[in-house]
Amino acid sequence: QQTFRWDDPFDLNGRLTDDERMIQEAARGYARDRLLPRIVPAFRDETFDRAIMTEMGEMGFLGAMLPEQYGGSNASHVAYGLIAREIEAVDSGYRSAMSVQSSLAMYPIYAFGSEEQKMRFLPRMAAGELIGCFGLTEADGGSDPASMKTRAVAVDGGYRLNGGKYWITNSPISDLAVVWAKLDDVIRGFIVERDFDGFTTGKIGDKLSLRASITGDIGLNDVFVPEANLLPGVKGLRGPFSCLNKARYGIAWGAMGAAEFCFHATRDYVGERMLFGRPLSSRQLVQKKLADMQTEIFLGLEGAYALGRLLDTGAWVPEAISLMKRNNCGKALAVAREARDMHGGAGITGEMHVMRHAMNLETVNTYEGAHDVHALILGRAITGQSAF
Ligand code: TGC
Numbered sequence: 165q166q167t168f169r170w171d172d173p174f175d176l177n178g179r180l181t182d183d184e185r186m187i188q189e190a191a192r193g194y195a196r197d198r199l200l201p202r203i204v205p206a207f208r209d210e211t212f213d214r215a216i217m218t219e220m221g222e223m224g225f226l227g228a229m230l231p232e233q234y235g236g237s238n239a240s241h242v243a244y245g246l247i248a249r250e251i252e253a254v255d256s257g258y259r260s261a262m263s264v265q266s267s268l269a270m271y272p273i274y275a276f277g278s279e280e281q282k283m284r285f286l287p288r289m290a291a292g293e294l295i296g297c298f299g300l301t302e303a304d305g306g307s308d309p310a311s312m313k314t315r316a317v318a319v320d321g322g323y324r325l326n327g328g329k330y331w332i333t334n335s336p337i338s339d340l341a342v343v344w345a346k347l348d349d350v351i352r353g354f355i356v357e358r359d360f361d362g363f364t365t366g367k368i369g370d371k372l373s374l375r376a377s378i379t380g381d382i383g384l385n386d387v388f389v390p391e392a393n394l395l396p397g398v399k400g401l402r403g404p405f406s407c408l409n410k411a412r413y414g415i416a417w418g419a420m421g422a423a424e425f426c427f428h429a430t431r432d433y434v435g436e437r438m439l440f441g442r443p444l445s446s447r448q449l450v451q452k453k454l455a456d457m458q459t460e461i462f463l464g465l466e467g468a469y470a471l472g473r474l475l476d477t478g479a480w481v482p483e484a485i486s487l488m489k490r491n492n493c494g495k496a497l498a499v500a501r502e503a504r505d506m507h508g509g510a511g512i513t514g515e516m517h518v519m520r521h522a523m524n525l526e527t528v529n530t531y532e533g534a535h536d537v538h539a540l541i542l543g544r545a546i547t548g549q550s551a552f
Pocket residue numbers: 259260261263264298300301306307308309310333400401402403405406408409411482531532533534537541552
């Protein structure tokens with residue numbers, strides 16, 4: 165007879181491969197020992213420590229799913245999800261740094277780049293020596309990337325890019341940007357390097373969410389991009405969306421990592437908090453809230469796990485990713501807000517971490533396709549009618 169494990173009710177751990185368990189343990193150790201001690205001042209001061217990228221590179225967390233010749237370790241989608249879960253248990257901003265590098269900057273070069281581009285950029289990106297960012301969103305409406313204004317024009321030996329991107333994770337510290345721009349009205353991907361003339365980046369300040377992640381803009385003023393830096397393998401929105409498929413999937417795990425942290429912290433807190441002569445944890449209302457948190461978290465993790473196995477076998481569709489990204493972000497946000505409430509006044513302090521998670525998850529629920537945009541993707545699949 166098995167006993168019910170409140171922190172792993174469906175024995176998720178028991179269904180991982182040995183490799184996945186090893187990667188999970190490494191990610192958990194790194195996140196708890198190296199990231200957790202830094203997060204409170206980083207969030208307060210709105211700073212991102214560049215060294216984190218090199219550390220994550222050394223740990224093998226950047227581009228982990230790519231083949232070894234490009235610096236990856238052929239990790240499974242589930243292993244990638246487990247890394248996201250452990251890192252986001254500390255902070256969504258740190259998971260952002262990992263997932264933008266892996267899924268949004270390295271993946272397009274791997275999937276759509278030339279062999280020369282792959283060899284030139286990927287091993288150094290996997291090591292965290294080069295930081296990449298992903299420029300899709302523009303100021304005039306992130307949910308509708310097809311309306312982008314950034315343009316590329318063919319010139320002798322390459323292309324001239326003009327336009328700008330907004331809300332770009334890591335842009336101010338990037339060595340290269342994968343920029344999506346229209347060339348003859350067809351969206352193409354360009355690798356824009358830091359030292360290209362006319363390429364500028366600025367930091368967006370005063371964010372009340374994801375403060376330990378650096379976010380910025382990208383300016384493209386007559387930037388010459390050589391032919392060798394055009395991604396040859398894709399045309400149209402399928403390019404950026406293929407990268408988003410990977411990143412959204414990882415977020416489905418990551419958001420649950422943040423929610424799990426909040427759940428564990430709340431369980432500890434209510435177990436110790438004595439009110440009216442008894443621990444808070446002995447109250448029906450409190451237990452119901454813990455049960456609700458637990459239910460959403462472990463259903464969310466089961467969904468993410470099932471999706472990861474489908475991605476590994478190739479039997480997946482983008483709508484399933486929308487379903488999990490939407491559900492897990494929305495549910496994680498609700499868990500974090502509830503955790504904040506159950507900590508009472510202490511819940512607003514930095515040292516309790518729960519309010520920081522709630523603030524971060526506001527962004528996670530919006531980026532990579534806002535919660536309602538994923539509802540419309542699902543609605544289109546359910547009804548056959550587009551309501552965008
Ligand atoms: P639609 O007509 O639906 O599709 C246009 C073309 O794209 C193809 N496509 C996909 N391909 C692969 N995977 C997917 N998930 C795909 N979704 C669409 C589609 O087949 C079609 O191809 P073709 O060959 O027929 O032309 O396009 P639409 O313009 O109607 O799109 C609507 C909508 C809402 C689905 C889409 O625009 C959308 O998802 N909007 C949300 C935008 C978004 O997610 N932006 C994310 C920016 S990056 C970011 O937030 C990073 S944060 C990172 C961090 O810090 O962690």
